[in-house]
Amino acid sequence: MKHLRSIPELGVDGIVRILNLADHMVEVNRRPVPKVPALVGRTVVSLFFEDSTRTRISFETAAKRLSADTMSFSVSTSSVNKGESLRDTIETVSAMGVAAFVVRHKTSGVPWQLSDWTDASIINAGDGWHQHPTQALLDCHTIRTELGRPSSADCLTGVRIAIVGDVRHSRVARSNIQAFTALGASVVVVAPRTLLPPEVHTWPVEVTSNLDEVIGDVDVLYMLRMQRERMNEALVPDLGEYSNRFGLDRTRAARLRPECLVMHPGPMNRGVEMMLDPSDLARSVITRQVSNGVAVRMAVLFDVLGEASSEVAS
Amino acid sequence: MNGRDTNTVNIVGGRIVDSTTDANGRRADVHIVDGRIALVVEPGTDLPGAATVLDASNAVVSPGFVDLHTHLREPGREESETIETGSRAAALGGFTAVVAMPNTDPAQDSRAVVEFVREQGRRAGLCEVVPSGCITVGRAGEHLAPYAELMKSGVTLFTDDGNGVQDPLLMRRAFEYSSDLGITMAQHCEVSRLTAGAVMHEGSCCSHLGLPGWPAIAEELMVHRDIELVRITGGRLHVLHVSTARSVDMIRAAKADGLAVTAEATPHHFTLDDESLRTFDPVFKVNPPLRTMADIDALKAGLRDGTIDAIATDHAPHADHLKEQPLDVAPPGMLGLETAFALAVGELGMDLQSVLACLSWNPARIAGIGDRHGRPVAEGEPANLVVLDPGAAWVVDRGLVASKSGNTPFHGRSVTGRVRHTVSNGRAVVIDQVAQR
Numbered sequence: 001m002k003h004l005r006s007i008p009e010l011g012v013d014g015i016v017r018i019l020n021l022a023d024h025m026v027e028v029n030r031r032p033v034p035k036v037p038a039l040v041g042r043t044v045v046s047l048f049f050e051d052s053t054r055t056r057i058s059f060e061t062a063a064k065r066l067s068a069d070t071m072s073f074s075v076s077t078s079s080v081n082k083g084e085s086l087r088d089t090i091e092t093v094s095a096m097g098v099a100a101f102v103v104r105h106k107t108s109g110v111p112w113q114l115s116d117w118t119d120a121s122i123i124n125a126g127d128g129w130h131q132h133p134t135q136a137l138l139d140c141h142t143i144r145t146e147l148g149r150p151s152s153a154d155c156l157t158g159v160r161i162a163i164v165g166d167v168r169h170s171r172v173a174r175s176n177i178q179a180f181t182a183l184g185a186s187v188v189v190v191a192p193r194t195l196l197p198p199e200v201h202t203w204p205v206e207v208t209s210n211l212d213e214v215i216g217d218v219d220v221l222y223m224l225r226m227q228r229e230r231m232n233e234a235l236v237p238d239l240g241e242y243s244n245r246f247g248l249d250r251t252r253a254a255r256l257r258p259e260c261l262v263m264h265p266g267p268m269n270r271g272v273e274m275m276l277d278p279s280d281l282a283r284s285v286i287t288r289q290v291s292n293g294v295a296v297r298m299a300v301l302f303d304v305l306g307e308a309s310s311e312v313a314s
Numbered sequence: 315m316n317g318r319d320t321n322t323v324n325i326v327g328g329r330i331v332d333s334t335t336d337a338n339g340r341r342a343d344v345h346i347v348d349g350r351i352a353l354v355v356e357p358g359t360d361l362p363g364a365a366t367v368l369d370a371s372n373a374v375v376s377p378g379f380v381d382l383h384t385h386l387r388e389p390g391r392e393e394s395e396t397i398e399t400g401s402r403a404a405a406l407g408g409f410t411a412v413v414a415m416p417n418t419d420p421a422q423d424s425r426a427v428v429e430f431v432r433e434q435g436r437r438a439g440l441c442e443v444v445p446s447g448c449i450t451v452g453r454a455g456e457h458l459a460p461y462a463e464l465m466k467s468g469v470t471l472f473t474d475d476g477n478g479v480q481d482p483l484l485m486r487r488a489f490e491y492s493s494d495l496g497i498t499m500a501q502h503c504e505v506s507r508l509t510a511g512a513v514m515h516e517g518s519c520c521s522h523l524g525l526p527g528w529p530a531i532a533e534e535l536m537v538h539r540d541i542e543l544v545r546i547t548g549g550r551l552h553v554l555h556v557s558t559a560r561s562v563d564m565i566r567a568a569k570a571d572g573l574a575v576t577a578e579a580t581p582h583h584f585t586l587d588d589e590s591l592r593t594f595d596p597v598f599k600v601n602p603p604l605r606t607m608a609d610i611d612a613l614k615a616g617l618r619d620g621t622i623d624a625i626a627t628d629h630a631p632h633a634d635h636l637k638e639q640p641l642d643v644a645p646p647g648m649l650g651l652e653t654a655f656a657l658a659v660g661e662l663g664m665d666l667q668s669v670l671a672c673l674s675w676n677p678a679r680i681a682g683i684g685d686r687h688g689r690p691v692a693e694g695e696p697a698n699l700v701v702l703d704p705g706a707a708w709v710v711d712r713g714l715v716a717s718k719s720g721n722t723p724f725h726g727r728s729v730t731g732r733v734r735h736t737v738s739n740g741r742a743v744v745i746d747q748v749a750q751r
Contacts, residue, residue: 087638107640108524109594129524174524198527199518 003122004300005111006131007178012153015140015179019151021299022141022292028065029295038306039068042099046072047090048125049105054266055125058290059102059134062297068099068305086110087117094118099305103127108171121304129169135265136175138296140183142289143220146261157184162214163205164190164246165224165273166235168197172265173224177205188214190246194235211246216255222263223248226272239272249275261285320365321348323742325735327357328370328701332377333675334690337667344375346697349740354693366742368735370701376670377688378410378441378698378736380677381651382471382500382578383554383626386412386443388434389427390419395631397431399718400651401440402751403629405743406716407651408733410698411442411678411687412629416453417476423448423459428467439751440743441736442698444681446471449488449499453477458484461492470682473500475554476601478536480506485540489549498576498680500552501540503561504602508532513641515588515603523591525641528603530558537561541568544575552680553577555628557602559612566621576680577616578626581657582648582723584613590723596637596644597721600630603646614662617672624677625669627654631719649722652715657724659704659731666704697740706732716749 004010010018028036044063046056056072063070073093090101100121103111108128115122126132140156149155161180167173167189177187181204188206189196200207208214215221226242236242243249248262253276256262262284268274278284323346331339345353345361353361381404387395397414404412414431416422422431428445435443447464451457453474461472472492478501479485488499509528514520516527537553541564544551553565556577568575582600587607590598598604616622630647637644658669678688689695710727712720736744743750 085635085638086640087635105640107642110640112594113596113638113640127524131524171524174522197521197524198516198529199521202518202521 001303003111003115004133004304005115005122005124007133007136007175007182010133012182015137015182016151016153018137018296018299018303019141019144021302022137022296023151025295025298028298035065035067037067038302039063039066041069042305043069043071043097044100044102044301045093045098046070046102046125047075047093048073049075049110052104052126055104058293059125059297062294062301065294066298066301068301086113090114090117094120100301123300123304126171128171129174130171131175132171133175134293134297134300135172136179137300138289138293139176139263140179141296142263142285142292143261146285146288154184156180159185159220160188160218161185161220161222162188162190162218163222163224164211165226166195166230167191167224168195169227169230170224176222177203188218190214192236192245211252215252216257218260219257220261220263221248221256223273225265225267226269243272243275247273247275253281256282258282263289266290321740322346322362322364323366323368323697323737323740324361324364325368325370325375325699325701325737326361328373328375330375330691331667331670332690333671333688335667337665339374344691344699346737346740349697351691351693351695351697354691366745368701368742368745370734372703373734374666374702374704375691376700376702377674377691378700378738379408379655379673380681380683380687381409381412381627381629381654382552382624382677382681383415383475383580383628384412384651385415385417385630385647386431387631388418389430394633394636395718397434397443398438399716400629400631401435401438401443402749403649403651403715403717405440405736405738406733406747406749407653408655408700408702408736409441409651410700410736410738411444411681411683413444413446413471413681415475416446416448416473421448421453422446423451423453425463425467428464428469432467439741440749441738442683442687444683445469446473446500448472449474449479450484455479455481455484458488458491461495461497465495465497470497471500471552471680472497473502473554475500475502478502478504478506482539486543486547489543489547492550493548498550498552500554501536502554503533503536503540505532505535511642512603513599514591515605517588517606519588519591525591530560530605533558533602534560534564537564541565541573541575544568544573545571550574551576555580555583555602555626556613556616556622557583557605557609559609562612562616562621566616569621576623577621578624578677579613579617579622580626580628581650581654581661584610584617585657585661586723594641596639596641597648597723599641599644599646600648601646617662618664618668623672624680625654625658625672626677627651631717632721633719637721647721649715649717649719651717653710653722653724653729655702655733656708656729656731660729697737699737700733701735703732703734705730708732
């Protein structure tokens, strides 16, 4: 695979391939020295046009554990607006000899534009409201392993997942819905109409604005981050009303099935969508998502840059 | 001047189609002297000699095209286009007149700027450049521009194009004040509070791509508002670049009510839909955005039944480095002058004469230049003419455009219908698809 830009481009076979590789990488990460020479001499550049320290560190940790050289190139959007075009930026950095770019940008589509202007691989670390494929892959890996399912094209069959919150502005929701349903899960999105995307009936999901109607009936409760800026756009009346309708509090937590996984892509907005401490929940896997993130990103980097036929060096 | 020797052109072997012929036209040869058609004769009749003889065999001779909507970028954005390069693109596209949009820097809200634009057009000498004026000073939507003053410089079409006039009171006053001046308010219909940050049409495609949407209602609310303002003020409205099916319906109803409302549609809006944005290529970003197949069908129906009077290009050049930006930063707009005829012929399913009506004599009337453009090909008329190969196939190539910018959304597309020669004010400015200056 040359690039990882979106879940639909990866396809269900690609998802399963990454999940299989991720199992190997989990094993690598358990070793006393969690490092293999798979990508020695390859340079991976994180090109973050939008700040995201956690995602960048996760990718850089993954790259270092595969022995790649890593560089970090932070571009404030303002400096790009001052004259350097997107094309100038990628061509300049490419000229230094780069195997892969890990790209984060606030605007949908930038990874596709960049891949027209460089021979390097592009790994999408989040573009606008569009895609965040490694988040979707690490979430699939987390659900599958927590439920004890093998890695296969139908490994989430029968699993019912609620995604709660600002689906409209969420790249996590878009890529997760595509990945979850590709693996056989059914998804219900829970949000007020203002936080649903246009024409949501064309999405492969059920829709409700009543969290209490579905909360006792799901295998995974996936809470999205509610951004405070949305208050200024007349999308919800106020944070209090949002929390009352869509927040996870003790009353709602008590109605979860005992085996229901609670997930969040981070960073959490305590007191908004999370009205309790996740450690008080029976099966919060939020920190597990973070540690799985490193293994899954190792799998992605290896898939994009490694020798397709070679084994992970032992 | 050089006298008749250099100011004579013969067009021989062609078939004339204009607003007075039947749809098949009639075969005739044309002799042009000093900017006017001197003779129109049966084919084979001896014509006086001419400095330039244009072969029109197997081709159609028609009045030249008139574009109601051209961005020439000068003054202010000469990196993307100049009046000269835009005029050359226009001539190659068969246009003998283009209405220059006023979103220049400075804006076309004073006689000084308007006269400058007209004079630069004269200097280029490739087509008539007809300046439009602003509806409001600086296109800022706050104060009415001096319409009667600008009329002294020949301006009859007024627009804040790129910006719709948001304030309903100001727009009411604009219609009222202009209602006895015989001028037209050309509105870019967009309620901007509904389109903040928008990159593409709001629909299922934008939903999946996670791009901020430009809802159809943002256009339709202003189309509705302005039609109702025309109804109570007696003003005259031209709706720029109609893009939605509901807008077409409202304009059709307004015309049935006898209101002074005209409309234009662009080739890109009746050819391309929002699925083009799946490539994330900013060349497909345009304002108003590419819509859906249902809207395309409605635009075509509107052109066929006369609801939409004119095909206008909204030719909007942008230098490569401006388009090579993220979709939210890249400016909206696409080239149009050099591909308009082919797309009109290829996409609309209309007979040639109806296509020519939408490209020539209808827009000439709306632009207030019907005394010299879109005229019948007849003795004594101004010689603004085009010779067309409606069946000629070619491939659009962004590397070959005459425009200073390359942002055509039709790069690589096979199209049918080509401009062979263009005669502007009696001079052959394009011969065999080559600009002569």
